[in-house]
Amino acid sequence: MIDVLVIGGGNAALCAALMAREAGASVMLLEGSPKRWRGGNSQHTRNLRCMHDAPQAF
Ligand SMILES: Cc1cc2nc3c(=O)[nH]c(=O)nc-3n(C[C@H](O)[C@H](O)[C@H](O)COP(=O)(O)OP(=O)(O)OC[C@H]3O[C@@H](n4cnc5c(N)ncnc54)[C@H](O)[C@@H]3O)c2cc1C
Structure with missing residues (x-):
């Protein structure tokens, strides 16, 4: 038994x-x-990075 099942192992899923x-x-x-x-x-991915308003946990 598990609490959360994540389908896929890309950036969003991880x-x-x-x-x-x-x-x-x-x-x-x-x-x-x-x-x-x-x-x-x-x-x-390379060269470009997503920009955030403040530091994120990940
Ligand atoms: C050539 C290229 C260059 C890029 N360059 C940049 C860049 O420089 N900067 C930037 O910010 N972004 C870049 N991007 C965009 C960036 O890579 C994507 O926006 C981002 O990786 C998407 O992440 P995701 O987790 O949403 O999806 P994905 O990375 O697509 O992950 C989805 C995962 O789910 C898995 N999956 C799908 N269906 C199933 C299923 N039924 N069962 C199990 N697993 C499944 C796939 O195998 C995959 O591993 C680039 C994209 C490409 C293609």
């Missing part, structure tokens, strides 16, 4: 999984791609 875990939930994350492709499209 943030959701970390937030849920930090809140005390047990988490299972399912990623469909082969292990060498883990991380979703984040593996392609």
